[in-house]
Structures are given as C-alpha cells and as structure tokens.
Amino acid sequence: MKAGLIVEKPASVFDRHQEWAGLAAFLPATGSATGGATLGVVSGRRRQGKSYLLRALAEAAEGVYFGATEATEAESIRQFTRSISQQTGRVPQADVHTWDEAVRHMFTSVQGSPCPVVIDEFPFLTAASPALPSILQRELGPGGSGAGSSARLILCGSALSVMGRLLSGTAPLRGRAGLELIIRPFGYRDAAEFWGIGDPRLALLVHSVVGGTPAYRYEFNRGDVPTGLEDFDAWIVRTVLNPQVPLFREARYLLSEEPDIRDPAIYQSVLAAIAAGNCTNGGIANYVGRKSAEIAHPLRVLEDCGLIERQPDTFGAKRVQYRISEPLVAFYEAVMRARWAALESGRASQVWESVRHTFKTQILGPHFEGVCRSYVRNRDLEIFGEFADQVGNAVINDPVSRLQIEIDIAVTAAESAGRRRVLGLGEAKWGETVGTGHLDRLRRAKELLNGKKLDVADAHLMLFGAAGFTEGVQAAAASDPRVHLVDLGRLYRDGTQPVTTSAEELGT
CATH class of the missing domain: 3.40.50.300 (P-loop containing nucleotide triphosphate hydrolases)
Structure with missing residues (x-):
C-alpha cells in the first residue's frame, strides 16, 4: 500500500x-x-x-x-x-x-x-x-x-x-x-457531453429516452449516437426499439432485478399510470383499478427502489404527484409496453411512426419540465440572488375562472419568521411558441398566491420554451429584469444565442 x-x-x-x-x-x-x-x-x-x-x-x-x-x-x-x-x-x-x-x-x-x-x-x-x-x-x-x-x-x-x-x-x-x-445519473448537461452531443435539441431528445445512465452509452447501445436531428427517429428504431440491442429489454430488467418486487404486475401498472399522466394517488389508483390504500405499498417500494419520485405541492396544498425517475422506464411504459409483440416481430418503424405524438406529449413535455426544474436548482443564486429552499411544481385554484393553474416550476425561499417567500414561478413548453398568454397566466398565479398570504413581492417569472418566444413576450422580458426567457441554448450553454428551430424539427 x-x-x-x-x-x-x-x-x-x-x-x-x-x-x-x-x-x-x-x-x-x-x-x-x-x-x-x-x-x-x-x-x-x-x-x-x-x-x-x-x-x-x-x-x-x-x-x-x-x-x-x-x-x-x-x-x-x-x-x-x-x-x-x-x-x-x-x-x-x-x-x-x-x-x-x-x-x-x-x-x-x-x-x-x-x-x-x-x-x-x-x-x-x-x-x-x-x-x-x-x-x-x-x-x-x-x-x-x-x-x-x-x-x-x-x-x-x-x-x-x-x-x-x-x-x-x-x-x-x-x-x-x-x-x-x-451515485446518481449524470445531469442533463454532463450527459450531453458524455454522449458527445453538441446540439441542445438533440441532446434533450436523447436524454428524454436514456437519461444520464452511463452504461446506456456503450454497453447497452453499441456506442451508437444519433448523428444529428435528422437521424434521431432512425436512431430510436435501430437501438431502443430494436430487439437485437440490449437496451430494448433493459426497462423490464430494471424492475425484475429489485428484490422487494415479487409481483411485478401491479408495479408495472402503477408505472404505466404515471407515464400516462395519472400522477396523483387517486389518479393512479383509478387507472390500475385498485383502491388508493392498495397502491400505497407499491408506490413506497418503487420510491425506495429509486424508480419514482414523490413530489409534494411546493405551496403546501395536500396534493402529491409522482414522476418516473428513470427516463428509459417512462419511455418503455408509454411507448413500448403495449406494443411489445409488434416490436419483437421487427415492426419498429411502423410502431415509432404511430407513437410519435404519444412520445411528444407523454415523454417530451414532462421531461422538459423536469430539466427546467434542474436548471433552476443549479442556478438559483444566478437567477434569484439567493438560495432556493424548494424547487418543485404546484397547482393554484383560480376561483374567478373556476380553473386550476398548473405551475411547472415553483420556487420558494427558506421560511423566515413564519413567512414564506416565493422566489419564482415558471412555465415550460416544449412544442409551442411561448407568448404573452403564458406570461399572463404566471402573473395571475402571482396575484392568487398574494391573496393566500404568501410573500410574492420578489417573485421572478420564468418562461422556458423549446420552440422559441413571441415578440411580445420578448419585449416584456426586455423591459422587466424579473421576467426570464430560457431557450434550449440557454439550458445547455449559458450566454449562447437562442436556438433556431425549423418547422420540421418541431414535429419531434
């Protein structure tokens, strides 16, 4: 020694x-x-x-x-x-x-x-x-x-x-x-570097499927990396949806390898419910056809295994949401599980063509929101000038419109003298151009929180847009330092110019 x-x-x-x-x-x-x-x-x-x-x-x-x-x-x-x-x-x-x-x-x-x-x-x-x-x-x-x-x-x-x-x-x-x-998966920026992907849009697309797990780069994927945005669909077909590639069955093995999971059926159904957007205890129970009390144990086991995360409402409402921690599992549940026989028979191209909309709505949208929350957690001092105690999501009831406002990124400071300060409210959109309507929703949410005796005086409003921003919202951000616009380029490379996006690319 x-x-x-x-x-x-x-x-x-x-x-x-x-x-x-x-x-x-x-x-x-x-x-x-x-x-x-x-x-x-x-x-x-x-x-x-x-x-x-x-x-x-x-x-x-x-x-x-x-x-x-x-x-x-x-x-x-x-x-x-x-x-x-x-x-x-x-x-x-x-x-x-x-x-x-x-x-x-x-x-x-x-x-x-x-x-x-x-x-x-x-x-x-x-x-x-x-x-x-x-x-x-x-x-x-x-x-x-x-x-x-x-x-x-x-x-x-x-x-x-x-x-x-x-x-x-x-x-x-x-x-x-x-x-x-x-030892946790690589963050989304480190994952892009590990995969050797410089295009922010392509990096996020790949991350939404394989996450930051190092083994999926070489051992499970033959070292295959999409050469560009135009190659992403073909990459999905020849790797993740290819029965001859180890990545194809990996999501199934992740569940079966956990010693505390002895009856996989209920756990698979719970994961499928979350992947389909049923993220609350009641929504999951209704999806799987069980009572809420009957899914408490599977939820706890999946959380202990690191396959799902429990997300309480940031503003204290008695509402808890669950999300799948491993992107490959979410992809499997939303895209592959119900179409397994067709995929095993070699029909990956036809399957992928039929589920691209599902991928965009059930995978890309929620994943983009999660990445945006990670961005805020890592750059709280830069954005707010102070430490962010909680970064999560929330739902605010609007009694006037009788609607609920979903806050994708809700940020609070540590409670002091019995007061809770809201540092930021944010909305993340993958497939639509962010405009003044989205900003107005955040402003309305800020008003409602003020009525709930939360301190919103210093709250920043953050808009995350993978498809860009309208001129109106860009003008609003230029005139108000507490309005932040973050595109894909900013997510991956601070200080870069906005990423240009073609109509064809927005289809992904």
Missing part, C-alpha cells in the same frame, strides 16, 4: 468529481495511526458506473476490490477469502469456513496506511448470509479485529431497498458509517 497517498481521479473516469472527492476524503492521505478500520456505504441505481468508479479507486490507491456474485454462503466465503489473499498477499493460517473468520482475515490482512477494501454487490452476500452486517458491526466495534486494521471498508450495492436498510433504524451498522455516498 502507498504511504501518504494522494488519490488522483484517473482520466478514464468521466465527471464524478464530487463523488471522487468524497471517496478520496474517506482515505486519509497521511499517517499510519488510522484509529482502526472505518466503514463507508456506496449505493445507486444499476448501470450508473458504481463498480467502474470503485474499481478505479481501488486501483489508484492500491486497495482491494471484491465483486460478489449470486452464490451460496460457503462459495461466497471461499471466493471472498481467496480474493483478499490474492490482493494483499496474506494467506490465512487455517481454513476459513465462516464469515466470522473471513471478516477477521480481511481486517488483519490490511494494516499500515489507510487502504480501500471494496465489497461490491453486497446485497448478494446478505441474501445468503443475513447475519453478515452484524458480524461486521462486531468486528468494527471495540475489541473487534478492525481495531488494528487500516481498512477503509466500502460496501456497495444496486438494490436500493437493501442498501437503504443497512444504516437505518435499528440496523446493526447504523452509526458505524463514515461515508454514505449515492
């Missing part, structure tokens, strides 16, 4: 600067007085590059990496012990038959300078050996074999429901971890 190692992120690891910094900080660079072994937990949905990142860490820090497999307890213990011995050069003095012996061998084999010891796919081990977390707790505690070890033990897994329970409630390892890191 290298003494006094400063762990530099390899050039082969794209982005992940913050994640690498957290891992590097978990490995002190100086001194041999480590104070014993420490524990870290790394989790994240599948295909996010966790294993790649941790392998790179183990290699850069001359540490130990073990990737667990689905196996019996006896076989897993043999594989683990053999891997530790091969990588540390320390052979156990006696045969190892139990996890108690294997864990002690691991800790006694790693001494001296701090060294990462990665156990990847940890849920595979606990499935066959439920007592393993308790054994680790004992050995990490006072008098355990970890007291004299310099191991920086990192447990990693993709089963979010299992990994989430490791440190929760009365779990044995609760309070033991010095690192808890979640």
Whole structure:
C-alpha cells in the first residue's frame, strides 16, 4: 500500500468529481495511526458506473476490490477469502469456513496506511448470509479485529431497498458509517457531453429516452449516437426499439432485478399510470383499478427502489404527484409496453411512426419540465440572488375562472419568521411558441398566491420554451429584469444565442 497517498481521479473516469472527492476524503492521505478500520456505504441505481468508479479507486490507491456474485454462503466465503489473499498477499493460517473468520482475515490482512477494501454487490452476500452486517458491526466495534486494521471498508450495492436498510433504524451498522455516498445519473448537461452531443435539441431528445445512465452509452447501445436531428427517429428504431440491442429489454430488467418486487404486475401498472399522466394517488389508483390504500405499498417500494419520485405541492396544498425517475422506464411504459409483440416481430418503424405524438406529449413535455426544474436548482443564486429552499411544481385554484393553474416550476425561499417567500414561478413548453398568454397566466398565479398570504413581492417569472418566444413576450422580458426567457441554448450553454428551430424539427 502507498504511504501518504494522494488519490488522483484517473482520466478514464468521466465527471464524478464530487463523488471522487468524497471517496478520496474517506482515505486519509497521511499517517499510519488510522484509529482502526472505518466503514463507508456506496449505493445507486444499476448501470450508473458504481463498480467502474470503485474499481478505479481501488486501483489508484492500491486497495482491494471484491465483486460478489449470486452464490451460496460457503462459495461466497471461499471466493471472498481467496480474493483478499490474492490482493494483499496474506494467506490465512487455517481454513476459513465462516464469515466470522473471513471478516477477521480481511481486517488483519490490511494494516499500515489507510487502504480501500471494496465489497461490491453486497446485497448478494446478505441474501445468503443475513447475519453478515452484524458480524461486521462486531468486528468494527471495540475489541473487534478492525481495531488494528487500516481498512477503509466500502460496501456497495444496486438494490436500493437493501442498501437503504443497512444504516437505518435499528440496523446493526447504523452509526458505524463514515461515508454514505449515492451515485446518481449524470445531469442533463454532463450527459450531453458524455454522449458527445453538441446540439441542445438533440441532446434533450436523447436524454428524454436514456437519461444520464452511463452504461446506456456503450454497453447497452453499441456506442451508437444519433448523428444529428435528422437521424434521431432512425436512431430510436435501430437501438431502443430494436430487439437485437440490449437496451430494448433493459426497462423490464430494471424492475425484475429489485428484490422487494415479487409481483411485478401491479408495479408495472402503477408505472404505466404515471407515464400516462395519472400522477396523483387517486389518479393512479383509478387507472390500475385498485383502491388508493392498495397502491400505497407499491408506490413506497418503487420510491425506495429509486424508480419514482414523490413530489409534494411546493405551496403546501395536500396534493402529491409522482414522476418516473428513470427516463428509459417512462419511455418503455408509454411507448413500448403495449406494443411489445409488434416490436419483437421487427415492426419498429411502423410502431415509432404511430407513437410519435404519444412520445411528444407523454415523454417530451414532462421531461422538459423536469430539466427546467434542474436548471433552476443549479442556478438559483444566478437567477434569484439567493438560495432556493424548494424547487418543485404546484397547482393554484383560480376561483374567478373556476380553473386550476398548473405551475411547472415553483420556487420558494427558506421560511423566515413564519413567512414564506416565493422566489419564482415558471412555465415550460416544449412544442409551442411561448407568448404573452403564458406570461399572463404566471402573473395571475402571482396575484392568487398574494391573496393566500404568501410573500410574492420578489417573485421572478420564468418562461422556458423549446420552440422559441413571441415578440411580445420578448419585449416584456426586455423591459422587466424579473421576467426570464430560457431557450434550449440557454439550458445547455449559458450566454449562447437562442436556438433556431425549423418547422420540421418541431414535429419531434
């Protein structure tokens, strides 16, 4: 092991600067007085590059990496012990038959300078050996074999429901971890760079299908990237809708791989309901033909698995919406699931032609809204001059028109002295030109919120338009610094000129 190692992120690891910094900080660079072994937990949905990142860490820090497999307890213990011995050069003095012996061998084999010891796919081990977390707790505690070890033990897994329970409630390892890191998909800008796409419209189209999951760029997609906007439709047909490409079945596998999902039918129906725009508890229940109480558990499991997100109303109304977190799952539910037989028979071109409108309304529109919210979260100081406490969506009742005004981007500051300040209200439109009518809706919403005793004096009005803006709304923005117009170019490259959009491109 290298003494006094400063762990530099390899050039082969794209982005992940913050994640690498957290891992590097978990490995002190100086001194041999480590104070014993420490524990870290790394989790994240599948295909996010966790294993790649941790392998790179183990290699850069001359540490130990073990990737667990689905196996019996006896076989897993043999594989683990053999891997530790091969990588540390320390052979156990006696045969190892139990996890108690294997864990002690691991800790006694790693001494001296701090060294990462990665156990990847940890849920595979606990499935066959439920007592393993308790054994680790004992050995990490006072008098355990970890007291004299310099191991920086990192447990990693993709089963979010299992990994989430490791440190929760009365779990044995609760309070033991010095690192808890979640590896998330790339943000929309980083994803565009990773895919090598410079056109903002094409970047968002691709992101609405495959999101920011790194594995979908090469491993699941043969490295195929659309060459331009004119190639997007053909790219969809030859990759995502092609039964011969691994990406075709990926959305199905994401659900079946979760250990807490034992009856996929109800979960598939819940996801289909959300993808179709039924985003409230009542709407989902009505779509799947169940009572609201009967879908509470599937919703909770899907949320724990990281496949859906729960979005409370920003302004406090008792209204919660759900959205699918993984774009590929949303695409599958809205476009592929009901047409699976036709797709498997090789009719991808005909299917895609028939569902382009569905893609635009059920996928592109909601996805664009989500990207716009991400933009505001990341640039709150630039836009509002202060930290945004909440960025979400909301619904405001208008008693005069007896209609509801849906706010795509609702932003509030942290509550102070019992007052809630609204920092911004925004509307996002993918397929229509944004005009003064959209601005007037936001102004009306601002008036209504003022009547609800919310402080809207400093509220900014934000209009996001993928198809551009009318001259009237551009003039309004030019005369009022609190009116913001954000096009696709601004979403992806601050300070650029607006993206020109042809009539043909608007059809996508």
